Amino acid sequence: MNTILYYPGCGVADQARSMEKGAREALTALDWEMQEMSRWNCCGTVYSLATDDLMRHVGPARVLARAQDAGQERLLTLCSMCYSTLKRSEQFLTADRERLDRVNAFLDDEPDYRGGLRVVHLLELLRDEIGYEAVQERVVRPLQGLKVAPYYGCTLTRPRAAGVDDPERPTVLEDLLTALGAEAVATAERVECCGAYLTASSPDVARRRAVDIARAAIAGGAELMITSCPLCQYNLDTRLAEARGSSDLRVPSVYFTQLLALALGGDPAVEEHEIDPLPVLAARGLSVEVKA
Amino acid sequence: MADQVRLSKVALSADFARRVEELSGQSPYRCYQCGKCGAGCPFAEYMDLLPSQVLRLVQIGDERVLDAGAPWSCASCLACEVRCPRGVDIAKVMEAVRLLSLRKGRTPFAVDEAASRRLPQIALVGITRKMTP
């Protein structure tokens, strides 16, 4: 059994527990285990874009320092937003000794961050280390006939220097789907933002984005979408369900980890959804139980 | 686009352009106004100024850009950043304009309470961060 230190983040630890459950099930089937950090805090969710607020790197630095203090060289994330925020902060701090020293001064009685920790997204672990061929070999319930549109959103691939794949023509999710026996439907909307946190200030904007994304998926013949971010998932599920005139566009979304778990014979941990994915799965002979 | 900011005889400030440059770490003068950023921006239709127009006002030091709505419709999605032929990180310029606006005491929008029910924490933290000077 291989182990890797794991940072859940607030989204996964609260609303997106099914993302984590799916990942755990899937990794067990692949002889891997995620070990949650004994102590962690919010990464800050958004990477600081201004040059004058080092303070906003203290949160990520604390997480990175704790992982390093636990004797690790890398840290696994599931949520794309955590991945991006931690990865970009890591690059920002490691690139400049003076910044690093100043942030460490804030950490005070905690261990220093020495720089150089590798922040890894689960998709990178699957693709680059475990390998999609090995994943394919472990598939016990091929997702035959299931037409799935990957939704990448923003932070998984942008900016380029902190992305898991090419930002304009990514394939990491399509390739995973192919390994699981599903049919990947690539849409033009897959890399266009869902509205992200604008959902809190302008829910209508998020509703219209969800409608456009769903429309593109349906036009491509997809019956299900997959996401790698709790906020994308929320917007594509809740905001889509609320949108006026979306009754023909009710294409469900699940986390990629849930489909992975299902294909590997585990529990896809389907919980509460506004747009239920179970009928689509059942129609393809992939019936699963619902968890309360 | 009814509320578009029109250029007229206004005081221009090279110092303002410099402050945006400092805060964003991006030289606004790299931008050659091709418009590619706005062409692919998923939120351009909600903006009173296109991202390229925000850049232009910054270049000429027109502080009225601080009253524009466009930076608040920007979700920092970085679609423009990966596409800009001049390598400008437009999201950082948008952030600098937002911060300078906030630091002048402006509060551009509020969290929609009804919409916030069961909202993921990451949305609330993200939007709060966006409103913090």
Ligand code: SF4
């Ligand atoms: S894409 Fe770049 S160069 Fe073109 S208008 Fe936008 S910021 Fe300027």
Ligand code: SF4
């Ligand atoms: S980062 Fe902002 S301006 Fe650029 S494409 Fe995204 S929303 Fe538009």
